[in-house]
Amino acid sequence: MGKCIFVTGTDTDVGKTVIVACLASALMRAGKKVAVYKPIQCGDLLKGNIKSPDLALVKELTNIPDRDLVNDFSFQLAASPHLAAEHDKVKVDIQTIKDHTKSLLNAYDIVLIEGAGGLIVPLTRTYTVLNLIEDLSVPVLIVSRASLGTINHTSLTVNALKSHNIPIIGIILNYFEGGIIEEDNKKIINTLNNIPVIGIVPFSKNIKNLAKDFEKYVDIEKILQS
Ligand SMILES: Nc1ncnc2c1ncn2[C@@H]1O[C@H](COP(=O)(O)OP(=O)(O)OP(=O)(O)O)[C@@H](O)[C@H]1O
Numbered sequence: 001m002g003k004c005i006f007v008t009g010t011d012t013d014v015g016k017t018v019i020v021a022c023l024a025s026a027l028m029r030a031g032k033k034v035a036v037y038k039p040i041q042c043g044d045l046l047k048g049n050i051k052s053p054d055l056a057l058v059k060e061l062t063n064i065p066d067r068d069l070v071n072d073f074s075f076q077l078a079a080s081p082h083l084a085a086e087h088d089k090v091k092v093d094i095q096t097i098k099d100h101t102k103s104l105l106n107a108y109d110i111v112l113i114e115g116a117g118g119l120i121v122p123l124t125r126t127y128t129v130l131n132l133i134e135d136l137s138v139p140v141l142i143v144s145r146a147s148l149g150t151i152n153h154t155s156l157t158v159n160a161l162k163s164h165n166i167p168i169i170g171i172i173l174n175y176f177e178g179g180i181i182e183e184d185n186k187k188i189i190n191t192l193n194n195i196p197v198i199g200i201v202p203f204s205k206n207i208k209n210l211a212k213d214f215e216k217y218v219d220i221e222k223i224l225q226s
């Protein structure tokens with residue numbers, strides 16, 4: 001049975017896909033068989049084998065084979081999944097995601113699941129990303145911005161997970177550019193939440209370089225031991 005890591009974020013565009021891709025690269029370098037699973041993709045769909053733009057980005061940043069990039073539902077509208085699904089007249093079947101997670105865990109050492117947006121994003125009118133994480137019983141890695149505003153967003157995300165007794169592997173601060181505020185954010189987020197900041201990922205003009213030496217920025221051992 002493999003290990004599952006659910007990667008969530010404090011927001012959309014916070015860098016979940018980039019972090020998932022870099023993590024997949026690092027874990028593959030550590031000899032692990034990795035699947036990247038994006039159960040629901042909304043908007044900007046591509047033509048061809050890989051419709052999900054997130055999975056296409058993972059492919060671009062890693063040498064992961066297409067068969068290890070998995071998506072169940074993809075919708076045209078770049079909106080919250082509940083609305084994007086309704087717009088395409090499709091129902092997101094949560095059982096499909098649960099079953100698929102199980103079968104992937106039987107076939108891979110590590111399954112990296114990327115949610116959609118943040119925790120309180122509805123997948124249906126009555127079921128959120130947080131509900132899915134709870135039902136899957138999997139630990140979570142939080143990706144958040146390093147910049148001003150992150151103390152509140154990151155702490156609210158941590159609190160929501162804690163209140164549902166969901167284990168948190170750690171926090172990765174993305175788009176780090178240094179300076180007095182961001183340097184302190186690393187410390188205060190740790191102190192306020194008692195959850196380790198296990199990675200500081202710099203803003204990079206060439207994100208391909210991040211994937212090449214992600215071990216420099218993120219404590220991969222901590223993730224493997226979680
Ligand atoms: N460390 C970084 N340095 C520079 N650019 C980055 C970095 N991390 C992410 N980006 C860029 O920011 C954008 C958003 O990143 P990404 O797609 O990973 O976010 P996301 O949280 O997965 O968004 P979504 O909620 O849409 O899935 C992308 O264009 C990506 O290339």
Ligand SMILES: [Mg+2]
Pocket residue numbers: 016017018054114
């Ligand atoms: Mg993404």
